[in-house]
Amino acid sequence: MALSSVLQSPAPGFNFDNAARNAALGRNDGGHTPKPLKTGTTIAGSGFQGEWWADKACAKIHYISPNIYCCGAGTAADTEKTTDLLSSNLTIFSLNSGRNPRVVMAANILQDMLYRYRGQIGANLILGGVDCTGNHLYKVGPYGSVDKTAYLSMGSGDLAALGILEDGFKPDLEMEQAKDLVRAAIQAGIMSDLGSGNNIDICVITRDGVDYIRPYQESETIKYKYRPGTTRVLTEKVVPLKLEVVHESVKKMVTG
């Protein structure tokens, strides 16, 4: 799967090189294949005057390149690996060409990769960044469909967030207004969706650089530690365990 060049397309079809190895691991180790972890997420992105930013709760905003970041909803492993692969590919491009990648390149690479896997990679991605042609926001679906918009939300809390975005979005938002809009949208996702919760992270990307605010807003912390004596002890009973030595073996270490 490792590509030495961005432009080299991998062999068609699925790559089953590791299938025999995985089966053998399962048998010998008594190990089990890891269960896919679903993120249960709300992610949203919005453009404002000249730049764009994304924000997200419950999962990371992934670094793609100095001017492009990506939010992922869906299967956590898939979003993690897909964005990592994309970032590596675009780093190779940057090294080869000496330029920052364009957002449309990232969207196309993602589209090609996800389409090739026919929806088996459960990655819903919001891709955004600023390049020499301006600010761009793309939505990439797990089957490989791409949509370019001014604002969008994805994840299990997307409908709640979309309501806020639809109501509040205007084409000429200032940065602070845009940040507040997306914060409110994510908040709606946190409140209305059982799968979303906790903190809000925001990433603001402008021509001058990236401001990754982690966290932008924290949920109220719930304390789980209680001081000794909080619960009154009514009775106490001590039962010593009878142990007998069944077998003892000493092995001397051979040195020198």
Added chain:
Amino acid sequence: MERRCTGSEVKGVSTGTTILAAIYDGGVVIGSDSRASIGGEYVSSKTINKVIQVHDRIFCCMSGSLADAQAVTKAAKFQLSFHRFMERPPLVIAAATIMKELCYKNKEDLQAGFITAGWDHRHGPQVYVVSLGGMLVSQPVTIGGSGSTYIYGYVDAKYKPNMSREECLQFATNALALAMGRDNVSGGVAHLAVISETGVEHVVVPGNKLPRFNHE
């Protein structure tokens, strides 16, 4: 969102669309709506672009699975770009045949249909339909997508050969408006492209500016 919408024939985002193309005297009008949906329940985009320019004077309209349609038009655009090494631009039938080959050879895996329309130096304005299984047919006027079922009567009654450019544009706009008014998975804005020997003109009609009919 996708796991909430099950039981749809199209996996993922569907264009669930109304697309059409019609030849007029001197050119061709191609148009579509702009709605993308999931499972027939959720509008995932109000502003999706389904009219793709694959060459200077050749456009394609997509229907069916958005991912499949985007992949096919990308591949077709790539293959057509090699015509830059020829003396003249590609014929419309060349573009339509590329789409047909892709659809026919991969018919088990793809769920996408297309209308290809354009102008070339040899045959003037043409419209081709590439259906789901990869059948290629040339027609003077054609409609496609889920919304097309509601406007067959209108198109059969109102289309005349050798219309003027304005008449044809009005005919296409009306047809799209009628389909978008009845089909739940068609909507948004009407994207139209008018292609002739002299050039290409994009016309976008927002939803609230679409023609309204008596009963609305």
